[in-house]
Amino acid sequence: MNRLLIAGLLLAAAAPLGAQGVVVGPGPDTPLPPIGPAVDPQVGALRDSALDGDTYAWDIVEGLTTEVGQRLGGTEAEARARVWAVAKLTALGFSNVHVEPFPMGVWTRGAESAEIIAPFPQKLVVAALGNSASTGPAGVTGQIVAFDSVDALRRAPDAVVQGKIVFVDHDMLPTQDGSGYGQFGAPRRQGPTAASLKGALAIVVRSIGTDHHRNPHAGVQTFTDGARPIPAGALTVPDAEQLARILKRGLPVTMHLTLVSQVRQGGQSGNVIAEVPGRDPSLAPVLVGGHLDSWDLGTGAIDDGAGVAITTAAAKRIMDSGRPLRTIRIVWFGAEEEGLFGGFDYLARHGKEALYAAAESDFGADHVWKLDSKLGPERKAEADMIGASVAPLGIVTGAFDKADGSDIEPLIGSGVPGVAFSQDGTRYFDIHHTPDDTLDKIDPIQLRQNVAAWTAMLAVLAGPIKPDPKRPPRR
Ligand SMILES: [Zn+2]
Numbered sequence: 161m162n163r164l165l166i167a168g169l170l171l172a173a174a175a176p177l178g179a180q181g182v183v184v185g186p187g188p189d190t191p192l193p194p195i196g197p198a199v200d201p202q203v204g205a206l207r208d209s210a211l212d213g214d215t216y217a218w219d220i221v222e223g224l225t226t227e228v229g230q231r232l233g234g235t236e237a238e239a240r241a242r243v244w245a246v247a248k249l250t251a252l253g254f255s256n257v258h259v260e261p262f263p264m265g266v267w268t269r270g271a272e273s274a275e276i277i278a279p280f281p282q283k284l285v286v287a288a289l290g291n292s293a294s295t296g297p298a299g300v301t302g303q304i305v306a307f308d309s310v311d312a313l314r315r316a317p318d319a320v321v322q323g324k325i326v327f328v329d330h331d332m333l334p335t336q337d338g339s340g341y342g343q344f345g346a347p348r349r350q351g352p353t354a355a356s357l358k359g360a361l362a363i364v365v366r367s368i369g370t371d372h373h374r375n376p377h378a379g380v381q382t383f384t385d386g387a388r389p390i391p392a393g394a395l396t397v398p399d400a401e402q403l404a405r406i407l408k409r410g411l412p413v414t415m416h417l418t419l420v421s422q423v424r425q426g427g428q429s430g431n432v433i434a435e436v437p438g439r440d441p442s443l444a445p446v447l448v449g450g451h452l453d454s455w456d457l458g459t460g461a462i463d464d465g466a467g468v469a470i471t472t473a474a475a476k477r478i479m480d481s482g483r484p485l486r487t488i489r490i491v492w493f494g495a496e497e498e499g500l501f502g503g504f505d506y507l508a509r510h511g512k513e514a515l516y517a518a519a520e521s522d523f524g525a526d527h528v529w530k531l532d533s534k535l536g537p538e539r540k541a542e543a544d545m546i547g548a549s550v551a552p553l554g555i556v557t558g559a560f561d562k563a564d565g566s567d568i569e570p571l572i573g574s575g576v577p578g579v580a581f582s583q584d585g586t587r588y589f590d591i592h593h594t595p596d597d598t599l600d601k602i603d604p605i606q607l608r609q610n611v612a613a614w615t616a617m618l619a620v621l622a623g624p625i626k627p628d629p630k631r632p633p634r635r
Pocket of ligand 1: 451463464496522
């Protein structure tokens with residue numbers, strides 16, 4: 161439960177009840193709250209036309225997922241995605257379209273399978289986690305030792321774990337804000353290191369997901385604390401539940417696990433950058449974007465083809481209507497999934513340049529329900545204005561002291577002001593990092609609501625927008 165919700169419940173509980181049990185309202189002396197800001201008609205019109213008829217976002221995510229498909233960081237597929245991105249952003253009319261490349265080691269998956277040998281022989285569905293060691297094509301065989309959390313694994317004596325295949329379970333539930341991912345993602349993020357430090361042969365975790373399909377959820381993990389890399393995989397949720405039921409029978413369980421993978425040094429990723437030039441180039445730009453790379457099991461539609469599509473469509477709609485006061489910089493970050501490589505490269509290159517604000521879309525394509533911002537106390541009126549501009553879209557204004565986004569985390573951490581829209585995450589972790597992350601999961605109506613919110617936000621932050629003498633406004 162988040163803090164706001166708790167506060168709301170406490171307030172509700174504290175409301176005085178009248179004699180008939182009716183909630184008594186504020187007394188006649190309670191003053192009205194301050195009047196909210198009036199929304200600039202230009203901002204409202206831009207928002208509404210995006211909501212009614214945006215096709216740019218769908219066009220981008222449909223094109224990227226169809227013509228490129230999966231684009232794992234550092235691979236040839238991600239390189240093709242950058243070529244596609246440059247062509248698309250150029251064709252849309254953006255300025256200063258270019259790639260900023262950076263080197264990285266590249267992990268790729270090969271053949272993978274999991275099989276219970278005893279007591280009830282059967283195949284399970286598994287996918288290797290990022291940076292998993294390879295079992296080699298022959299695979300490994302070991303007895304399963306199970307834990308219901310990483311902490312339980314860490315508390316176990318080494319002798320219980322040594323030479324075995326660790327299984328870590330969990331029970332992540334769907335939530336609107338996706339908050340379960342932090343806590344219940346631990347088996348994937350820290351489980352392999354904890355298992356390796358205790359001498360495990362390999363580890364399988366229950367997929368970090370909320371669905372009940374036989375789709376494994378991929379995801380990165382990194383061996384830390386001097387842990388030797390071991391094979392590490394994610395079972396689908398139904399297969400993890402099956403394994404838990406088999407273990408409950410109390411008999412020793414043996415698994416044969418094959419997770420073949422390769423690591424190659426000397427790979428390359430890159431950030432793709434494009435701009436809508438502002439009328440005053442001396443002013444700090446507004447940075448928006450998402451990440452271009454994806455996991456390799458699906459086509460990266462909700463993660464994060466939708467994010468680059470939504471933010472770019474909003475910038476394009478501003479450009480179509482004239483010239484904003486400030487430059488809008490679009491960044492399609494590379495190699496986010498492997499550990500925010502693009503975000504850190506951007507910070508290393510551009511960290512000294514002032515930014516007016518940064519914002520990222522990287523939580524799918526379902527509707528936006530909340531606006532948070534961290535523009536600083538002196539810009540509260542601006543944050544209120546964004547809130548008023550998007551309220552007709554059903555978006556509530558949340559906190560004024562927080563903003564996040566994976567690729568922009570390094571920038572926000574270095575003090576760049578930020579704005580963050582929360583999308584509905586109720587079904588996000590059904591699909592996240594699975595073979596099911598495909599275009600058909602995107603609802604075009606909710607996608608347009610996203611574009612409308614981002615267009616209104618950009619119109620406030622980068623505006624006002626004036627006619628561009630070189631480019632007549634599009635209808
Ligand atoms: Zn993502």
